[in-house]
Amino acid sequence: MHEPLIKIDDKHVPLYRIVWVSDLPHFCGEDDCLREGYYEVRLDCDDSLWTNLPDRDRVIETLNQWCGDPRDEGEF
Ligand SMILES: [Zn+2]
Known part of the structure; x- marks a missing residue:
């Protein structure tokens, strides 16, 4: 069974705590925004x-494995 923990930033997060992952980078137009270009989990x-x-893609890949994406069947 796949380990249901993933490291994001410097935090180990249980996969079941993830509600959604952003498809597009953050943009809000604020001059002092620190999230610009980053993806929200x-x-x-x-x-x-x-x-x-790259980390966003790794999160989605891990979620797919954990959720048992049928496309991955037979690869393990
Ligand atoms: Zn912002």
Whole structure:
């Protein structure tokens, strides 16, 4: 069974706490925005993590494996 933990930023997050993962990078137009170009990983409890594109893709890939994406069947 796949380990249901993933490291995002410097935090180990249980996969079941992830509500959704952003498809597009953050943009809000604020001059001092620190999230610009980062991808949001929404967690339950009104919490969010912010990550770069390679990490965002890694999160989705891990979620797919954990959720048992049928496309991955037979690869393990
Ligand atoms: Zn912003």
